[in-house]
Amino acid sequence: xxxxxxxxxxxxxxxxxxxxxxxxxxxxxxxxxxxxxxxxxxxxxxxxxxxxxxxxxxxxxxxxxxxxxxxxxxxxxxxxxxxxxxxxxxxxxxxxxxxxxxxxxxxxxxxxxxxxxxxxxxxxxxxxxxxxxxxxxxxxxxxxxxxxxxxxxxxxxxxxxxxxxxxxxxxxxxxxxxxxxxxxxxxxxxxxxxxxxxxxxxxxxxxxxxxxxxxxxxxxxxxxxxxxxxxxxxxxxxxxxxxxxxxxxxxxxxxxxxxxxxxxxxxxxxxxxxxxxxxxxxxxxxxxxxxxxxxxxxxxxxxxxxxxxxxxxxxxxxxxxxxxxxxxxxxxxxxxxxxxxxxxxxxxxxxxxxxxxxxxxxxxxxxxxxxxxxxxxxxxxxxxxxxxxxxxxxxxxxxxxxxxxxxxxxxxxxxxxxxxxxxxxxxxxxxxxxxxxxxxxxxxxxxxxxxxxxxxxxxxxxxxxxxxxxxxxxxxxxxxxxxxxxxxxxxxxxxxxxxxxxxxxxxxxxxxxxxxxxxxxxxxxxxxxxxxxxxxxxxxxxxxxxxxxxxxxxxxxxxxxxxxxxxxxxxxxxxxxxxxxxxxxxxxxxxxxxxxxxxxxxxxxxxxxxxxxxxxxxxxxxxxxxxxxxxxxxxxxxxxxxxxxxxxxxxxxxxxxxxxxxxxxxxxxxxxxxxxxxxxxxxxxxxxxxxxxxxxxxxxxxxxxxxxxxxxxxxxxxxxxxxxxxxxxxxxxxxxxxxxxxxxxxxxxxxxxxxxxxxxxxxxxxxxxxxxxxxxxxxxxxxxxxxxxxxxxxxxxxxxxxxxxxxxxxxxxxxxxxxxxxxxxxxxxxxxxxxxxxxxxxxxxxxxxxxxxxxxxxxxxxxxxxxxxxxxxxxxxx
Numbered sequence: 071x072x073x074x075x076x077x078x079x080x081x082x083x084x085x086x087x088x089x090x091x092x093x094x095x096x097x098x099x100x101x102x103x104x105x106x107x108x109x110x111x112x113x114x115x116x117x118x119x120x121x122x123x124x125x126x127x128x129x130x131x132x133x134x135x136x137x138x139x140x141x142x143x144x145x146x147x148x149x150x151x152x153x154x155x156x157x158x159x160x161x162x163x164x165x166x167x168x169x170x171x172x173x174x175x176x177x178x179x180x181x182x183x184x185x186x187x188x189x190x191x192x193x194x195x196x197x198x199x200x201x202x203x204x205x206x207x208x209x210x211x212x213x214x215x216x217x218x219x220x221x222x223x224x225x226x227x228x229x230x231x232x233x234x235x236x237x238x239x240x241x242x243x244x245x246x247x248x249x250x251x252x253x254x255x256x257x258x259x260x261x262x263x264x265x266x267x268x269x270x271x272x273x274x275x276x277x278x279x280x281x282x283x284x285x286x287x288x289x290x291x292x293x294x295x296x297x298x299x300x301x302x303x304x305x306x307x308x309x310x311x312x313x314x315x316x317x318x319x320x321x322x323x324x325x326x327x328x329x330x331x332x333x334x335x336x337x338x339x340x341x342x343x344x345x346x347x348x349x350x351x352x353x354x355x356x357x358x359x360x361x362x363x364x365x366x367x368x369x370x371x372x373x374x375x376x377x378x379x380x381x382x383x384x385x386x387x388x389x390x391x392x393x394x395x396x397x398x399x400x401x402x403x404x405x406x407x408x409x410x411x412x413x414x415x416x417x418x419x420x421x422x423x424x425x426x427x428x429x430x431x432x433x434x435x436x437x438x439x440x441x442x443x444x445x446x447x448x449x450x451x452x453x454x455x456x457x458x459x460x461x462x463x464x465x466x467x468x469x470x471x472x473x474x475x476x477x478x479x480x481x482x483x484x485x486x487x488x489x490x491x492x493x494x495x496x497x498x499x500x501x502x503x504x505x506x507x508x509x510x511x512x513x514x515x516x517x518x519x520x521x522x523x524x525x526x527x528x529x530x531x532x533x534x535x536x537x538x539x540x541x542x543x544x545x546x547x548x549x550x551x552x553x554x555x556x557x558x559x560x561x562x563x564x565x566x567x568x569x570x571x572x573x574x575x576x577x578x579x580x581x582x583x584x585x586x587x588x589x590x591x592x593x594x595x596x597x598x599x600x601x602x603x604x605x606x607x608x609x610x611x612x613x614x615x616x617x618x619x620x621x622x623x624x625x626x627x628x629x630x631x632x633x634x635x636x637x638x639x640x641x642x643x644x645x646x647x648x649x650x651x652x653x654x655x656x657x658x659x660x661x662x663x664x665x666x667x668x669x670x671x672x673x674x675x676x677x678x679x680x681x682x683x684x685x686x687x688x689x690x691x692x693x694x695x696x697x698x699x700x701x702x703x704x705x706x707x708x709x710x711x712x713x714x715x716x717x718x719x720x721x722x723x724x725x726x727x728x729x730x731x732x733x734x735x736x737x738x739x740x741x742x743x744x745x746x747x748x749x750x751x752x753x754x755x756x757x758x759x760x761x762x763x764x765x766x767x768x769x770x771x772x773x774x775x776x777x778x779x780x781x782x783x784x785x786x787x788x789x790x791x792x793x794x795x796x797x798x799x800x801x802x803x804x805x806x807x808x809x810x811x812x813x814x815x816x817x818x819x820x821x822x823x824x825x826x827x828x829x830x831x832x833x834x835x836x837x838x839x840x841x842x843x844x845x846x847x848x849x850x851x852x853x854x855x856x857x858x859x860x861x862x863x864x865x866x867x868x869x870x871x872x873x874x875x876x877x878x879x880x881x882x883x884x885x886x887x888x889x890x891x892x893x894x895x896x897x898x899x900x901x902x903x904x905x906x907x908x909x910x911x912x913x914x915x916x917x918x919x920x921x922x923x924x925x926x927x928x929x930x931x932x933x934x935x936x937x938x939x940x941x942x943x944x945x946x947x948x
Contacts, residue, residue, distance in 0.1 A: 140165030540565035
């Protein structure tokens with residue numbers, strides 16, 4: 071339903087129920103006349119795109135029992151006094167409405183019959199507009215059955231003081247995604263009727279205490295993404311008497327030790343312990359909980375061989391990826407798992423030896439066996455799995471060809487056989503592959519032309535093969551194509567790029583780099599309005615950049631390096647493509663000046679214009695590069711994610727595309743993937759003139775700066791020491807003059823420096839950093855002196871003492887550093903070293919405690935960092 075709420079409803083004077091949820095009223099206001107329906111008992115307006123102020127007239131609905139206004143993010147409430155007049159209200163949902171300016175808690179206490187309260191994402195804080203205990207003087211406080219205060223800014227200091235006064239008979243409590251910290255409050259143990267507890271994405275530490283044994287009715291507990299650091303044996307002992315528990319999520323914590331016996335949790339169906347520090351997985355530790363349906367233990371530190379899992383005859387999902395498992399997987403491991411549907415054993419050190427001689431007991435839907443050795447031949451047991459939706463056997467040491475039966479899998483949606491040595495030609499299977507959504511055949515030995523069927527998928531990854539021919543048949547793709555990622559890089563594709571890209575205008579990633587394409591960049595690339603990443607590096611493309619690219623306003627990376635592109639660098643790069651974080655136009659034939667509009671790229675991390683014919687002066691506005699001014703790693707993401715509605719079921723990491731870039735790094739060309747940590751400017755090998763702008767010193771986050779092989783003059787900027795993150799500085803082969811600034815010696819991260827072949831003069835500043843470089847970095851500056859070059863005129867001679875007994879110049883002892891001194895120093899060091907190391911070596915308990923201490927410190931830092939980053943990103947997106 072669209073449009074406005076019609077006043078014709080006023081004719082329904084005896085209306086009891088008004089349900090208008092899940093519609094689109096186009097941002098219109100909630101009509102005030104709704105307040106005239108005196109008999110109304112239920113009013114549901116959730117998720118209907120209402121905006122503006124919630125009308126005060128709703129307070130006239132004195133018979134109202136249910137009020138749902140949640141999900142309308144455009145609604146405002148600054149005064150909730152009208153709410154207290156709804157004395158019969160039992161169900162209230164104001165989620166996603168900002169209540170930060172209201173006396174929300176004060177008004178809710180005046181609703182004595184309230185049973186269900188939903189205030190998720192209401193920007194609530196623990197700073198309330200009235201003294202805390204004045205609220206609880208009211209003897210008619212509501213007793214809630216369901217409470218949802220998730221996605222707010224509540225802290226433990228005050229929240230729990232009033233929360234437990236409302237929830238003594240609660241069945242469901244959700245306070246996830248807040249700022250609650252400290253140990254789990256003991257008052258939770260008094261909630262005898264609780265069934266569903268959600269505390270995830272907070273900062274609780276410690277463990278799950280013994281009082282949880284009182285949870286006689288609890289069916290679901292979620293405490294993921296916290297800082298829990300309890301031995302698993304102790305934790306499960308405290309939970310062992312909760313026989314009603316069906317769902318337990320403790321993922322993304324710091325829980326450690328072997329996985330204990332969980333037999334006592336006889337109703338447990340789903341256990342999530344992924345991303346912790348589980349160490350062991352012996353068969354006898356799990357008991358026989360036949361109720362278990364899903365077991366998540368991925369991203370832990372589980373060692374040893376895979377145990378026999380036949381006791382879990384109800385298991386549908388087994389997730390053990392990214393551990394330290396080793397050995398061989400055989401049919402016996404899965405003997406009784408007739409219900410198994412999802413299997414993830416990827417990123418271990420396993421070999422797969424499942425046979426097709428006897429019928430396997432399961433029909434898998436999702437298979438993730440990346441990094442499981444199953445070559446050299448293609449595993450035939452996969453042919454028996456007729457229900458496969460996702461198959462990932464990348465990094466599997468397969469050097470075979472693809473068997474014909476694999477293309478006939480009727481339900482396959484995700485297909486990843488990358489990073490093998492699989493060869494042969496790809497058949498044209500347009501009629502058989504209509505359901506494919508993700509095809510990853512990259513890093514293999516496929517040859518021949520690209521068949522047209524691949525362009526009917528959502529993701530196509532064919533990089534690093536030996537594919538050849540043109541891609542002109544892309545013009546035959548229907549305009550209804552849903553392709554999002556197209557990566558054909560590192561092949562032998564040739565010909566001109568087709569002029570029909572408007573047919574696939576939902577494209578997010580286009581990577582055609584490292585091929586043999588020629589001609590001009592197609593004008594129709596400008597029709598890719600959703601494009602975020604464009605790689606055309608290392609081809610033979612010519613001509614100017616088409617002005618239509620200015621329409622690709624969502625571009626975050628553009629890599630056109632190593633072509634033969636000409637013309638000026640267009641001004642529209644800075645005015646239209648303001649989301650750019652990576653710009654590489656290196657090794658082309660661009661000329662003219664660097665346009666000042668490039669300074670509008672405030673998110674830029676890497677700007678590489680090297681090896682062109684660019685002239686003029688360096689713009690003085692480069693300190694507008696906000697990302698380069700900040701010293702911390704960039705928060706800008708260079709990953710691209712395909713929306714989940716295009717891939718079903720969710721294909722784990724396959725629907726992410728991780729960008730990389732080729733940069734000149736410390737004198738060598740390197741392919742870089744962790745782009746959030748790399749920040750730099752490379753303007754080398756051009757015809758730039760003038761001085762180095764003083765504004766460069768504001769770029770405190772810059773990691774590398776290369777201005778070499780230009781015609782720059784003047785002094786090195788005196789405040790260069792303020793660029794404290796600098797690791798690589800190359801100013802060689804210019805016409806710089808004057809002294810080397812003393813502040814250069816304070817760049818403690820500087821590991822590569824080249825100031826050679828300039829006109830620098832004077833003494834090299836003293837400091838461990840500058841004297842540690844080879845003298846070649848200062849070569850070609852005839853008036854430069856001091857270590858590591860020759861000493862400067864007038865410098866005192868380096869200290870030496872003449873041995874008058876024989877007339878030779880030799881260095882003598884100073885009378886303190888004697889042979890006895892060296893003997894004592896050696897004995898003292900050995901004694902101290904073995905006192906510590908020997909004790910750790912001989913005394914097992916001390917050694918274990920010592921290394922366990924440092925392990926915990928490291929894990930604490932890691933998990934804390936992840937939590938804060940996640941919280942920051944959530945607030946940024948919210």
